[in-house]
Amino acid sequence: MKVIFTSLKDIEKCRVRSISVGSFDGLHKGHIRIIEELEREKPSMLITFSPHPRVFIEGKKDFVLTDENEKICIIKEFDIDFLVFLKFDENLRNLPYGKFLRIINNKFKPCVWVAGPDHTFGKRAQGNTPSLWKFCIQNNIILVLLPYEKEGNRKISSSSLRRALKKGKMEEFKKFTGRFYELKGKVACGKRIGRKIGFPTVNIEVPEVKILPRKGVYMGELNLENKTYISAINVGKSPTLGGSERIIEAYILDFDGDLYGEEIKIKFKKFLRESKRFKKIQSLKMQIEEDVRKIKEVTHGKNS
Numbered sequence: 001m002k003v004i005f006t007s008l009k010d011i012e013k014c015r016v017r018s019i020s021v022g023s024f025d026g027l028h029k030g031h032i033r034i035i036e037e038l039e040r041e042k043p044s045m046l047i048t049f050s051p052h053p054r055v056f057i058e059g060k061k062d063f064v065l066t067d068e069n070e071k072i073c074i075i076k077e078f079d080i081d082f083l084v085f086l087k088f089d090e091n092l093r094n095l096p097y098g099k100f101l102r103i104i105n106n107k108f109k110p111c112v113w114v115a116g117p118d119h120t121f122g123k124r125a126q127g128n129t130p131s132l133w134k135f136c137i138q139n140n141i142i143l144v145l146l147p148y149e150k151e152g153n154r155k156i157s158s159s160s161l162r163r164a165l166k167k168g169k170m171e172e173f174k175k176f177t178g179r180f181y182e183l184k185g186k187v188a189c190g191k192r193i194g195r196k197i198g199f200p201t202v203n204i205e206v207p208e209v210k211i212l213p214r215k216g217v218y219m220g221e222l223n224l225e226n227k228t229y230i231s232a233i234n235v236g237k238s239p240t241l242g243g244s245e246r247i248i249e250a251y252i253l254d255f256d257g258d259l260y261g262e263e264i265k266i267k268f269k270k271f272l273r274e275s276k277r278f279k280k281i282q283s284l285k286m287q288i289e290e291d292v293r294k295i296k297e298v299t300h301g302k303n304s
Contacts, residue, residue, distance in 0.1 A: 230252075233266055
């Protein structure tokens with residue numbers, strides 16, 4: 001798979017047979033269905049945006065489900081020939097949908113265009129499924145329009161993923177995507193309070209645009225250099241210690257070492273409890289001991 005970062009005006013021409021355009025944030029089962037359809041007609045091209053349009057237009061924070069690197073890692077598991085990240089800037093924001101479609105068609109001459117339901121594009125999202133249908137008919141392009149993927153009676157969408165995360169429903173997120181939610185970042189220096197009470201934690205730095213799950217404590221995993229460790233993960237603020245900034249910290253069971261500066265990945269598997277404020281540090285220590293006990297009960301002390 002060839003990965004291309006470019007602007008619309010600078011992208012080089014090439015011939016593809018199938019194409020799809022969208023934000024693809026979260027890469028849920030509906031997105032995967034589109035990718036699988038692209039695999040049928042090669043060479044194939046998936047076009048997405050960097051940054052996310054709503055981050056650029058609205059200044060959204062705590063919003064993005066999958067950043068560029070995560071998209072690359074997930075999509076490379078499929079047989080896609082070109083993954084294009086179009087720079088989303090003022091020029092692209094203000095481009096009328098008709099002109100956008102004509103540029104894509106002139107650059108790549110696709111025979112098949114794959115789209116999901118409620119597809120919008122162009123200036124003020126004025127382009128929609130009917131306008132794409134009309135354009136494809138006029139240009140002899142086959143439009144493959146896929147319905148919503150569902151889990152039970154529920155439609156799967158990027159918005160449904162965000163709602164699941166903000167409710168702490170990690171199992172639901174997994175049903176919608178086929179994987180648990182992950183955060184990746186470098187280990188930063190914290191306040192070292194955990195070390196003083198016998199539960200040293202690692203704090204990771206995550207960009208503000210990246211969405212965090214519901215505040216609270218989770219059972220999860222930490223991945224370092226292809227090794228996986230069971231962890232208790234805290235998301236949000238530190239009410240007992242008067243913290244105000246958003247934090248992601250993990251206590252790694254059965255691990256002893258210094259990880260400062262290391263790149264790690266945290267996987268959220270189950271919501272355990274809401275954050276609490278404790279009057280005494282000793283009470284906090286007792287609660288962490290209880291959290292660890294519950295996690296060990298679930299995992300039976302296994303690291304996988």
